[in-house]
Amino acid sequence: MLSSFISHVEFLTIADYPGPIARCRFSVAAYCDDMFPLAGFDFPEHLNAAVAKRRAEYLAGRYLARQALAKLGCHDFTLRRGGDRAPLWPQGIAGAISHNVDTALCAVHHENGVGGVGIDVETQMPAKRAEELWSGIVSVQEHEWLRQQPQAFEQLLTLVFSAKESLFKALYPQVRCYFDFLDARFTQLDMRQQTFELELLKTLTPQCHAGRRFTGHFLLQGDNVTTLIHC
Ligand SMILES: CC(C)(COP(=O)(O)OP(=O)(O)OC[C@H]1O[C@@H](n2cnc3c(N)ncnc32)[C@H](O)[C@@H]1OP(=O)(O)O)[C@@H](O)C(=O)NCCC(=O)NCCS
The missing domain is CATH 3.90.470 (Ribosomal Protein L22; Chain A)
Structure with missing residues (x-):
C-alpha cells in the first residue's frame, strides 16, 4: 500500500x-x-x-x-x-x-x-562529523563566527550547509553553472525570526554578482534542519 x-x-x-x-x-x-x-x-x-x-x-x-x-x-x-x-x-x-x-x-x-526557489532538509550532523567537514562548508572567518554563537556548532553548521544548498538550488536554473560552498558567505542569523542571510562572493552572471545578498528562512524540528530561499 x-x-x-x-x-x-x-x-x-x-x-x-x-x-x-x-x-x-x-x-x-x-x-x-x-x-x-x-x-x-x-x-x-x-x-x-x-x-x-x-x-x-x-x-x-x-x-x-x-x-x-x-x-x-x-x-x-x-x-x-x-x-x-x-x-x-x-x-x-x-x-x-x-x-x-x-x-x-x-x-x-x-x-x-x-526568480527561483531553493529548499533543503538535512538531518543534523553529529558533532564529530561537523569537526571533520566544516572546512568544506565554511571559511575560517565563518567558522570563527559560528563558534562564538550560543547554539551548538554542529547544529549551526548543518543550518549553514542547508542554507548554501538552498541557495545553489535557487540560483542554478538562472546561472546554469556549479558554484561551491565557499563561493557564498553566511552573514546573518536571527534565531527569533528564523531567518538568515547569505552573500554571494563570486560573480556568476550580471544579476547574480559578488556582493548580492539573499535572505532565507529556516525551521528546526527535532533532528531536521530545513531552509528555504526565494529569490
Ligand atoms: C544538487 C545538490 C544541491 C543537492 O543537494 P543534496 O543535499 O545532495 O540533496 P537534496 O535531497 O537536498 O536535493 C536533491 C534534489 O536536488 C535537485 N537538484 C539536483 N541538481 C540540481 C541542480 N543543479 N539545481 C537545482 N536542483 C537540483 C533534485 O531535485 C534532487 O532530487 P531528485 O534527484 O530526487 O530530483 C548537491 O548535491 C550539490 O551538488 N551541492 C553542491 C553545490 C552547492 O551546494 N554549492 C553551494 C553554493 S553556496
Missing part, C-alpha cells in the same frame, strides 16, 4: 513564500518498485542501477511535486530530470525538491519573473 511508504503529507507555510510547500515522510523499509505504479508513475530508466534509498527518495519527491503542482493548476504532471540532474519544471513554474533519510519536501510557485 502506498500509505505504508508515503505518509504525513502536509502543506507548510514559510514566511511569504508565494506557492505551495509540500512535505511528507517516507519509509525506505516500506519501499518496493511497485510503489511507482501505485503512485501513478512509470519507473524511470535512470534509476535501474540505483539502490532502494535513492529510488524511494526520488519517488517521494516526484509524488510531492505532483501534489504541489496540482495546487498551481498543473495536474498529473510527471516531473522529469535534466541531464544536469536538475528537475525540469513546467514552463513558468519554479520549484525545488529535497529529501533526507525519511522526509521529502517540494516547493513550487508561478515564476512571473520573480
